[in-house]
Amino acid sequence: MQHSPTWTRNLSEPKLLAAGEDWDAVRVSADVAVRAVRDLEARGVPVGPVLHDLCSEQAYFLTPPGTAQDWEQDGTRALGSGSWVVLAPPEWDGLLRWVRDPTDGPAHTPADDLAAALADAMATAEEAAR
Template identity: 70%
Template sequence: MALHSHQSRLPLATWARRLSQPTLFAAGQDWDAIRVGADIGVRAVRFLEASGTPVGPVLHDQGSGQAYFLTPPGTAQRWQQDQTHALGEGSWVVLAPPGWEDGLLRWVCDPADGPAYTAACDLTVALAFATNAEARR
């Protein structure tokens, strides 16, 4: 059962068009990002997928061991969840082109395969589940 199924499939996001290499982008305009440890992030993605909930782009930075969930603009202003860091206006994130699988960056959920972002309320539930699962390990 989907947590929220209000998002429809959208055309490829403006930032991703004609992108041929990883590029630094300002957060807070087209999207905000939620940074979390990659283990918890991947577990949250699997939870969302298993529940049938749309998942937006999720980038795994293998160098830092972090995952970045793209969320609607403005999410960072009200985001409050332990073991995460919200990146909004004034923050910068390196994003890779769709399909990128080279070097230290890889997409867990590719920007070409789903909605433009993950709904903040869905991500909150998924991260709580993933964090609790990590604590039980």
């Protein structure tokens, strides 16, 4: 059975939503996000919703509320209370696309696991650029 997070209800088009209550978000470049998702999957970590913004080539991992308060990782930006993020409805197919749909798995990606996967993904991206 799929769950439908509260914030997805009554969402019929992309909408600006406040972070910090149902979720925080970690923003990172889309190419690093793809590597991080693969790493998390390979380690058996449940991956929560991940949104790809095709205009900015940024991705947003939804994390537990409060994540942004202590988040410190180069190459990323944590968005918590006081921040806003445009989120799309589940299964949206436009310039915002879900890499991991919010109804397909857990509500969040665990912050510690995400931090480790992003660090590995960024190191791999740097090596590939050399």
